[in-house]
Amino acid sequence: MPMIGQQAPLFTTKAVIDGGEFRDISLSDFKGKWVLLFFYPADFTFVCPTELTQFRDRLREFKDVGCEILGCSVDSEHAHRRWLRDDLKDLNYPLLADTARRLARDYGVLLEDRGVAVRGTFLIDPEQKIQYISVHNLSVGRDASEILRVLIALQSGELCQAGWKPGDKTITPGR
Numbered sequence: 001m002p003m004i005g006q007q008a009p010l011f012t013t014k015a016v017i018d019g020g021e022f023r024d025i026s027l028s029d030f031k032g033k034w035v036l037l038f039f040y041p042a043d044f045t046f047v048c049p050t051e052l053t054q055f056r057d058r059l060r061e062f063k064d065v066g067c068e069i070l071g072c073s074v075d076s077e078h079a080h081r082r083w084l085r086d087d088l089k090d091l092n093y094p095l096l097a098d099t100a101r102r103l104a105r106d107y108g109v110l111l112e113d114r115g116v117a118v119r120g121t122f123l124i125d126p127e128q129k130i131q132y133i134s135v136h137n138l139s140v141g142r143d144a145s146e147i148l149r150v151l152i153a154l155q156s157g158e159l160c161q162a163g164w165k166p167g168d169k170t171i172t173p174g175r
Contacts (some may be wrong), residue, residue, distance in 0.1 A: 001107070002106075002107065002108065003131070005129055005130065006130055007128060007130075008037075008124045008130050009026060009103070009106035010026070011027050011106070012026040013095045013096050013097055013098060013103060014142075015077060015080075015094040015095060016081045016095050017093075018084075018090050019086065020081045020085060022077050025070070025094050028128075030124075030128075031122065031127075032064050032126045033125070033126055034068070034124065035067065035068050035069075035070060036055075036062060036067055036068070036069045036124075036144070037070045037107075037121075037122045038069075038070070038072070038096075038122070038125060038175065039073065039107065039121075040069075040071060040072070040073050040074050040106055040119055041073065041117060041118070041138050042073055043079050043080060043082075043083040044083055045139075046144040047139065047156075051119070051141045051142060051144075052071055052088060052091060053091075053143050054143070055069055055071070055093065056090075058145065058148060065148075065155060070094055071094070072095070072104070072117070073098065073116070074101050074104060074115065074116055074117060075097060075098075075099070077101050080097060084147070100119070101115065101117075104116075118135055118136065118137065118138060119135065119138065119141070119142055120134070120135050120136075120140070123150065123151055125153065127175075132150055132154060158170035158171070159171035159172075165172070165173075
């Protein structure tokens with residue numbers, strides 16, 4: 001698994017974007033921007049749509065602080081398109097297809113015995129270095145609000161105590 005401060009593993013893969021269009025997406029397309037890359041186990045499951053739609057519902061807030069969202073599973077771009085069409089509707093962010101499981105393996109979130117990714121979350125800075133990693137069990141969804149809070153804290157460049165929220169004072173060493 002890559003570590004905090006290391007270069008994020010580069011990739012180019014097929015993705016589906018709104019309207020069902022297929023496009024090749026590369027991490028390098030987002031150089032100069034923050035990126036939230038999250039892995040989820042599979043399309044057409046129970047917990048995954050709750051996460052994907054929560055990110056959709058908070059998308060404007062992520063974009064307002066200069067962060068692009070990319071979702072990824074081991075499903076094909078065709079499965080993603082069908083899931084979007086049949087269940088999720090418009091997400092307004094790309095879903096990456098990782099059928100070869102290379103991205104999940106490179107990011108250290110692949111369960112080799114099950115062939116799916118755990119719920120891995122990575123915040124990647126504009127220089128494409130990893131600044132945040134969180135990994136959840138398959139059965140527990142993550143919270144978009146907490147990831148947004150961490151992103152804003154990272155962008156502040158300050159020391160942010162537990163429970164810090166935008167607008168709160170930060171820690172000043174020596175005071």
